[in-house]
Amino acid sequence: MGGEFDPRRHVLVPKHEILSEEEVKEILARYRIKPSQLPWIKSSDPVVKAIGANPGDILKITRESPTAGKAVVYRYVVKG
Amino acid sequence: MVGVAAETIKAEVRKLDGRVPESVVKEVESLLLKVSKKKAITHEQLQRVLDATVKSYLASLVEPGEAVGTIAAQSIGEPGTQMTLRTFHYAGVAELNVTLGLPRLIEILDTRRTPSAALMTVYLERPYAENKEKARALAQEIEMTTVEDVISQMEMDLINMQLVLSLNRSRLRQKELTPSKVAEIVSSELGSKTKVVLDETKLRIKTEGGSLSELRRLATKVRKIRLRGIKDVTKVVVKREGNEYVIYTEGSNLAGVFRIPGVDKRRTTTNNIREIEEVLGIEAARNAIISEMMETLKEQGLEVDIRHIMLVADIMTANGEVRQIGRHGVSGEKASVLARAAFEITLKHLLDACLKGEEDKLEGVVENIITGNPIPLGTGAVRLAMQGGNIGRE
Numbered sequence: 001m002g003g004e005f006d007p008r009r010h011v012l013v014p015k016h017e018i019l020s021e022e023e024v025k026e027i028l029a030r031y032r033i034k035p036s037q038l039p040w041i042k043s044s045d046p047v048v049k050a051i052g053a054n055p056g057d058i059l060k061i062t063r064e065s066p067t068a069g070k071a072v073v074y075r076y077v078v079k080g
Numbered sequence: 081m082v083g084v085a086a087e088t089i090k091a092e093v094r095k096l097d098g099r100v101p102e103s104v105v106k107e108v109e110s111l112l113l114k115v116s117k118k119k120a121i122t123h124e125q126l127q128r129v130l131d132a133t134v135k136s137y138l139a140s141l142v143e144p145g146e147a148v149g150t151i152a153a154q155s156i157g158e159p160g161t162q163m164t165l166r167t168f169h170y171a172g173v174a175e176l177n178v179t180l181g182l183p184r185l186i187e188i189l190d191t192r193r194t195p196s197a198a199l200m201t202v203y204l205e206r207p208y209a210e211n212k213e214k215a216r217a218l219a220q221e222i223e224m225t226t227v228e229d230v231i232s233q234m235e236m237d238l239i240n241m242q243l244v245l246s247l248n249r250s251r252l253r254q255k256e257l258t259p260s261k262v263a264e265i266v267s268s269e270l271g272s273k274t275k276v277v278l279d280e281t282k283l284r285i286k287t288e289g290g291s292l293s294e295l296r297r298l299a300t301k302v303r304k305i306r307l308r309g310i311k312d313v314t315k316v317v318v319k320r321e322g323n324e325y326v327i328y329t330e331g332s333n334l335a336g337v338f339r340i341p342g343v344d345k346r347r348t349t350t351n352n353i354r355e356i357e358e359v360l361g362i363e364a365a366r367n368a369i370i371s372e373m374m375e376t377l378k379e380q381g382l383e384v385d386i387r388h389i390m391l392v393a394d395i396m397t398a399n400g401e402v403r404q405i406g407r408h409g410v411s412g413e414k415a416s417v418l419a420r421a422a423f424e425i426t427l428k429h430l431l432d433a434c435l436k437g438e439e440d441k442l443e444g445v446v447e448n449i450i451t452g453n454p455i456p457l458g459t460g461a462v463r464l465a466m467q468g469g470n471i472g473r474e
Binding site: 005068070 | 356364387
């Protein structure tokens with residue numbers, strides 16, 4: 001068995017991606033909000049560690065939704 | 081008139097992406113393709129269908145200012161009154177203890193660190209999933225075996241101030257352990273201060289101090305020493321599910337079971353939401369809350385729209401960790417002093433707020449009802465703004 005299990009492979013874990021600076025600007029403008037007004041995700045979260053995101057980053061999460069098919073949400077990485 | 085080709089329909093429907101959800105796009109596409117096979121659809125008809133789709137989707141959205149939280153609470157609360165109050169059930173074939181009904185629902189919303197009946201569903205990888213014997217062997221590896229499980233009796237020898245454990249040979253064989261292996265584990269667990277001597281199937285344990293109370297303490301400690309298996313997994317059941325063998329466990333330790341080779345880590349889950357949060361992250365915890373709540377309700381024959389449950393799960397996971405619905409979580413962390421005081425332990429909240437010099441911006445529902453103002457919901461959610469310079473002008 002090679003190393004730790006990557007949580008991203010688990011069926012319960014949706015796709016997490018780090019947004020680029022332009023993308024961040026675009027979504028903040030679209031919703032007219034500050035990053036802290038998004039739902040949060042802790043920097044100690046196993047998935048955050050796996051993709052190497054840092055506090056201050058914004059993650060794009062693509063969920064499999066039973067109602068909408070695919071649902072895109074964002075989470076703001078906070079220290080914790 | 082000639083109808084449009086299937087390819088054009090697909091391309092046109094795909095243009096709706098981003099304006100309506102993926103599930104709607106797919107549904108419209110498959111319906112249109114089905115119809116176009118029977119009867120040609122003109123380009124104009126296609127456009128009309130698509131426009132109507134967007135229009136009807138937008139009309140079905142929740143209006144801004146709608147009290148979705150209150151509606152969710154009512155939608156879950158009412159069926160909740162019809163649920164069983166009895167805590168335990170033996171769930172059919174897999175003679176395992178499961179909490180069901182209202183107690184389970186409360187447990188999920190309270191996000192207890194340890195649910196009263198923790199349960200794991202362990203899926204297996206290829207060779208193990210198809211072979212009953214291999215699955216059994218793996219289950220043995222997972223099940224926790226303590227000293228207590230392999231001894232027939234434990235005596236306190238007060239003359240020599242020692243514990244005498246009689247190991248049971250058949251139980252040892254069943255657990256694939258040997259007396260010398262047990263002695264080895266016990267002595268390494270107890271450290272160098274105690275002497276462990278193996279005499280055939282008798283295990284003598286002697287401490288340095290040798291007072292009676294110390295001996296008693298040692299006895300309880302020795303009983304609980306783990307010989308093999310994963311911590312907290314007290315019972316395992318191997319069951320055939322479809323065309324594979326699945327291990328159900330009583331007691332949960334997700335991180336532990338992930339370390340066992342042969343376990344399908346991608347699908348293995350637990351009903352302990354805190355553990356999922358720790359091992360798989362907040363998004364997985366959110367999914368677990370939704371599926372656990374839906375299952376609990378469905379098992380009781382109740383149907384609650386999943387949107388309400390999703391809202392609850394979203395709120396519970398909004399600040400990056402799973403918060404309970406209640407005093408120590410969502411309700412206890414509201415921004416408004418008055419709203420918190422109105423919920424529970426009124427005096428403490430008011431007192432604390434006074435000491436800290438907190439301010440209440442009166443932006444929520446509860447505090448505005450208390451102060452006799454219109455609540456910021458529905459039509460109350462919008463405010464009138466006017467530019468001073470325009471007053472009195474035509």
